[in-house]
Amino acid sequence: MKNHGxxxxxxxxxxxxxxxxxxxxxxLTPKSWNNxxxxxxxxxxxxxxxxxxxxxxxxxxIAIVSQKEMNRSTSTNVxxxxxxxxxxxxxxxxxxxxxxxxxxxLGYNRVLTLYxxxxxxxxxxxxxxxxxxxxxxxxxxxxxxGPASLLYGSDAIAGVVNLIPGVPVNTDGLxxxxxxxxxxxxxxxIGATTGLYYKKEHFSWSIRGSMKAAMDYRNPVDQRVYNTxxxxxxxxxxxxxxxxxxxxxxxxxxxxxxxxxPDGSRDSASRAFTQQVAEADKxxxxxxxxxxxxxxxxxxxAALHQHIQHYRVYHKGRYELGKGELNILTxxxxxxxxxxxxxxxxxxxxxxxxxxxxxxxxxxxxxxxAGPDIHIGINGMYQTNRNKQATDFPIPDYNLFDIGSFLIxxxxxxxxxxxxxxxxxxRSIRWEDLYTRKNNSSxxxxxxxxxxxxxxxxxxxxxxxxFNGISGSVGIVHNFSPSLTLKTNFAxxxxxxxxxxxxxxxLDPGAHIYYxxxxxxxxxxxxxxxxxxFLTHADWDANLEFxxxxxxxxxxFQKLFDANxxxxxxxxxxxxxxxxxxxxxLYGAEANINLHPxxxxxxxxxxxxxxxxxxxxxxxxxxxxxDDAKYLPLIPSFRTVTRIRIQLPDLSCRLRGxxxxxxxxxxxxxxxxxxxxxxxxxxxxxxxxNLGAGISWQNRKGKDQWQLFVNxxxxxxxxxxxxxxxxxxxxxxxxxxxxxxxxxxxxxxIAVKLLFSW
Numbered sequence: 001m002k003n004h005g006x007x008x009x010x011x012x013x014x015x016x017x018x019x020x021x022x023x024x025x026x027x028l029t030p031k032s033w034n035n036x037x038x039x040x041x042x043x044x045x046x047x048x049x050x051x052x053x054x055x056x057x058x059x060x061x062i063a064i065v066s067q068k069e070m071n072r073s074t075s076t077n078v079x080x081x082x083x084x085x086x087x088x089x090x091x092x093x094x095x096x097x098x099x100x101x102x103x104x105x106l107g108y109n110r111v112l113t114l115y116x117x118x119x120x121x122x123x124x125x126x127x128x129x130x131x132x133x134x135x136x137x138x139x140x141x142x143x144x145x146g147p148a149s150l151l152y153g154s155d156a157i158a159g160v161v162n163l164i165p166g167v168p169v170n171t172d173g174l175x176x177x178x179x180x181x182x183x184x185x186x187x188x189x190i191g192a193t194t195g196l197y198y199k200k201e202h203f204s205w206s207i208r209g210s211m212k213a214a215m216d217y218r219n220p221v222d223q224r225v226y227n228t229x230x231x232x233x234x235x236x237x238x239x240x241x242x243x244x245x246x247x248x249x250x251x252x253x254x255x256x257x258x259x260x261x262p263d264g265s266r267d268s269a270s271r272a273f274t275q276q277v278a279e280a281d282k283x284x285x286x287x288x289x290x291x292x293x294x295x296x297x298x299x300x301x302a303a304l305h306q307h308i309q310h311y312r313v314y315h316k317g318r319y320e321l322g323k324g325e326l327n328i329l330t331x332x333x334x335x336x337x338x339x340x341x342x343x344x345x346x347x348x349x350x351x352x353x354x355x356x357x358x359x360x361x362x363x364x365x366x367x368x369x370a371g372p373d374i375h376i377g378i379n380g381m382y383q384t385n386r387n388k389q390a391t392d393f394p395i396p397d398y399n400l401f402d403i404g405s406f407l408i409x410x411x412x413x414x415x416x417x418x419x420x421x422x423x424x425x426x427r428s429i430r431w432e433d434l435y436t437r438k439n440n441s442s443x444x445x446x447x448x449x450x451x452x453x454x455x456x457x458x459x460x461x462x463x464x465x466x467f468n469g470i471s472g473s474v475g476i477v478h479n480f481s482p483s484l485t486l487k488t489n490f491a492x493x494x495x496x497x498x499x500x501x502x503x504x505x506x507l508d509p510g511a512h513i514y515y516x517x518x519x520x521x522x523x524x525x526x527x528x529x530x531x532x533x534f535l536t537h538a539d540w541d542a543n544l545e546f547x548x549x550x551x552x553x554x555x556x557f558q559k560l561f562d563a564n565x566x567x568x569x570x571x572x573x574x575x576x577x578x579x580x581x582x583x584x585x586l587y588g589a590e591a592n593i594n595l596h597p598x599x600x601x602x603x604x605x606x607x608x609x610x611x612x613x614x615x616x617x618x619x620x621x622x623x624x625x626x627d628d629a630k631y632l633p634l635i636p637s638f639r640t641v642t643r644i645r646i647q648l649p650d651l652s653c654r655l656r657g658x659x660x661x662x663x664x665x666x667x668x669x670x671x672x673x674x675x676x677x678x679x680x681x682x683x684x685x686x687x688x689x690n691l692g693a694g695i696s697w698q699n700r701k702g703k704d705q706w707q708l709f710v711n712x713x714x715x716x717x718x719x720x721x722x723x724x725x726x727x728x729x730x731x732x733x734x735x736x737x738x739x740x741x742x743x744x745x746x747x748x749x750i751a752v753k754l755l756f757s758w
Contacts, residue, residue: 059419059475059489061145061530061545063089067138072661072692074711074751076189076214078135078163084643084665087590087610088145088545089161090636092724095228095262096187096217096746098130102724103145104547105586105612105635106158109498110524112148114162116251118314119152119381121357122335131163132255132310132335134234136180136193136210139166145590146530146547147493149471153380153404153425157493157526157551167240167249173200178757186749187229188299189214204240216260216296219747221719221740224296225727226273227260231301245320255310260302261339264730264743271736276304277343279443280572285732303346306339314359323367329379331359342391348444350507352390358382372411380404385499387434391444394506394515395499396460398431402496415479422472427496429467431503434460459505467523469494487532495524501555501579507571514570515557516578526551542593547586554584554618556633559677567677582618584632602647609640613672625676633674637683637723640666657696657704664689670723683728686720688713709753717748 055062063086075081079091079099091099092107101111113120115133123129141163148156170176179194195208212232216224235254242248265274265285273296274288295302314331334356341350361379380403387393408421435456436445448456473491480486504515532545557577560568568576588611595605614632616622621629641663648658665688673680692711699705721728727743 057417057477059417059477059487059530060148060473060491061088061487061489061532061547063143063145065141065143067140070138070141071707071709071753071755072694072711073663073690074184074692074713074749074753075135076184076187077130078133078138078141079131079161081135082141082143082161084641084663086143087592087608087639087641088588088612089143090639090724092634092726093722093745094130094726095225095230095260096189096214097212097228097230097232097257097259100124100130101161102634102636103143103159103161104549104588105614105632106549107634109155110158110495112152112156112160114152114160115253115312116165116314116316117162117329117361118312118331118333119155119357119359121333121355121359121381121383122308122310123337123353123355129308129337130257130259132257132308133163134193134208134210134236134253134255136191137165137195137208137234137236138163140164145545146489146528146549147471147473147491147526149425149469149493149495150406150408150421150423150473150491151377153402153423153471154427154467154469154494154496154523157495157524165236165238165251167238168197168199168204168206170197170199171201173198176758178755180753180755182751182753184214184749184751186746187214187217188297189751199240202241202243204238204242206238208234208236210234213299215299217746219719219744220717221738221744222271222273224273225262225743226275226291226296227262227302227304229299229301230257230259231299232257247316247318249316251312251314251316253310253312255308255312257308258301258305259308260305261341262727262730262743264727265732266736268733269737271738271740275302275343279342279344280574283572304341304343306337306351308338309336310334321364325365327361327363327365329359329361333357333359342444345442345444348442349388349390350392351394352388353385353395354388355385356383372409375408375410376406378403378405387447389446391446392507393434393436393445393447393459394504396431396434396463396503398429398499398503400427400429400499402427417477418475419477420472420474423470425467425469425471425494425496427467428465429496429499429502430464431460431462433458433462460503463503463519465502465519467496469496469523469525483536485534487530487534489528489530491528491530493524493526493528497521497523497555504579507574514574514576516560516576518579518581521555521579521581522553524551524553524555539597540593540595542591544589544591546589549586551584551586553581554632555579555581556584556616556618558621559679561677580618580621582616582621584617585615586612586632586635588612604643604645604647606643606645607640609638610636611638612636616674621676628675631672631674633680634724635670635672636667637670637685638668640664654698655695656698657694657707659692659694661692661694662689663692667720667722673723680723680729683721683723686718688718688720689715691715703757704755705757707755709751709755711751711753713749713751714747719744719747721745 065085070081076096090102093099144160148160177196181192191212193210197206216228218224233256237252240249273291275291311334317328319326336354338349339351342348359381363377366374383400386397404425406423410419435448435453437448437456439446471492471494475489478486502517504517507514528549530547534543557579560576562568570576590610592608614635643663645661650656669685670683690713694709696704696707731742
């Protein structure tokens, strides 16, 4: 491999998953990401099921994606790896390496992302802020669709995505390991990872290093898309000690990502991308120079980019106390984000924030009695955010303390299982006055502190508030027969307004948006009903799920305009949006069918579909804007995914596991969008065809020693824009010579992935 001047060491090793609130520790031991038996996952905290075969025994809507399934597809980040396999989950994207999960039309701070059960706390309020987790270290993902506030409190109002690492399970005292490398032809993405594992008797450890680097991606409309390259490095270490009644695992993660920031500026005639070379007050977007070809095909990052570092250390413990069980989780995270957006001062960050979070959780499962199983718990976090040596200050320096307690009862009546619980949350938020003043030497704004605030501007006035909320759920699972199961769940979710929603008053340089918050906001509450029907047969299985979600105090934002009807630009070249609050309703359905006939064991046919409609019930918006405000923003279109996998005969006793796969992904035209002030526009329908193939070489013990995967995404190089692609709206002109607007998604991408284990 050619050396491009970067070497990254990275990671993601694994920790043990103790039992969740609705189940006991499982004996399930799925294979590691490379299908060796060196890693294993026990029960999953979020779902609290005791294995994939018991998903139907919990009333909430759950989906599981194995690492083996993720390996069979091509993706550039961990969230995109889940989308094709799970109906109802989508992502808002800002280029190939930034995806934020959406569940049934809701995202941002309404979806809680977990790493091994630990809340992932970064600056997740920003559109261009991705998930700071190494994709190579994930052994399995679990998705809960619907309110999970009962277990996790605020921010799980739409659902949970839990990304799960594994732990060493080999007990022979031998050092084992794995490695992988992959290459993507579209943007030249090169990825590599290696891990080592060891376990003997009670002690275990593992370590993993990973890296990724990519150039700008391309599509048939825009060709190379300027400023979409990235370089990512990860490192992870796990230490574990366990005996029959006690399990303790400590994990350390280091994440470092340098990500370019596209802005979509172009030459009006040629549609070639241009670059900013002057500061905002002197920047004429129509006079920017055209980006040279050599700048589009290089692994060197552009001067204007963001740098994200995330450090995580945590401990998980499980202790048997008599016939009961105590689970402990404590962790510390630090997220540091710099966004370099000053072309005349390349070392000066426009945004520079440091977020520190201390997480804690304790759960106790009472001994089993003749009555219901009882679980109690308490969890929360303490968080501080500080602006550093920056020039833009979109959010204040704040302190946040969050605490919640819950009670869950489960009773199994053989054919019918009933689960119910209640939770109370309290979140305290405070910040002091924040002042800024122009530095006459640099010409930029800087933060100043009392008593030296002469001639300063008070960006944020002091604020103190407590938010309280009660959430809960009741669910029933009834097995009419071994092949027919009905699930129903009724839940109330709670979400405290996020810091940007109540406190924003500044520019987010990466998004090119000036945000204005509202201090009078109330918490969001939702009532959601889920009904699911599950059928199983020797030759097929299917499920159909419906949901209806009613949200009060729903928070959204609207573009502001000046007295002449022009978009308001408090900062030149940047639109201004203000957060609003109203009511909303979302409803939809998901279906999935898998055909695996016994007499044709070499073929598998999978088909899933999902649809969601989001209605804006805010009377003020509907009165002012009519039908333009009828629908909620960022609602995905109707989608289907059809996959046919053919298993070919083994070539020898060593060359095995050969398969061919065809995948057809269709997205209907999205005509139901938030049209106020052209915030969104209709999105045309499109169809993507993907191909895949794989082969394995096994050692004499029948274990996969290496595996090769080849995939072609968007085989026919279709020009399309996802409705949830932020780059679709990166356009500075009213019309263009080719009739195209905004930036298009990635074109054809042929990828090769090689996995090796020893």
